[in-house]
Amino acid sequence: MEFPVQVALARPVPTLPTGPGWWYEIKPDGHRTVMWRTADAVRLQSRSGQDVTASWTDLALAGMDLPRGVVLDGQAVVAVDGRFSLEAAQSHTASAPPGVGAATQAHPARFLVWDVLALPGTDMRDHPYEERRLAMLEVLEGLPSPSRIRAVPASDDPDVAQAWYDSLQDAGVECVVAKQAASTYQAGCSSSWRKIQHTQTFDAEVLGYTGPAQRPRALAVRLPDGRAVLSQTLATPLAGQVGACVATPRGCAYGRTDAGETYTVTMPGLVVEVLAETVRHTGFTVTRLR
Known part of the structure; x- marks a missing residue:
């Protein structure tokens, strides 16, 4: 397996799927992250494949306790006053390395794991979810206690999953993800992983x-309907995070939105998450970098 890996994604659905073979997990608000324990270090990648190790040095240090060759998929989170906070996670990633230390002292980051992609010498992506889950728990049980690396809760009871969805939004839980027990880890969006979330995004x-x-x-x-539109002003932490990933072509090129606003063109490939309900208004809200 080579760095970076393309992550598996859940398909949005209006209600939780039920029936035999479904497992459910919570997805706290934070940043999708893959943790690689290499032969002599730890590397962290974002959902889009960016190396974000420098922004999560505290988690990289915790990952040194993992066996060499382990690759974990999960969510880098920061809790503030008992609630998972996307804003705090964005501040963490927007900080330069000295600032990361200050952010860590104020609100320690944690890595909540929901999958194992590799064990020493073994690619686990073709193994079924239930087998990967058990292997992941065995790896995490071997970590010293307390650890910043923990497993997300999972259940095969749809009533428990619905209770999570109904009660945990105020705790910063973004959505509940349903996974088929026999499903393999497939890059990109798959019908074997589904999510029901409180706020619809694209x-x-x-x-x-x-x-x-x-x-x-x-x-x-570019919105799904083809329109080119300009967002509302980015939050300061998010602006710093986006700025670290912006790449402009040689020579300064400009474009215009459908409303005539001018912008500086950037290289293709950068993707952001947008709140669906805001696109009907003047300016939409960007929530995070993908």
């Missing part, structure tokens, strides 16, 4: 930005 390709490249003020994106 992914949009970034076309460009306004303001300085290092800290854009707003983003121009």
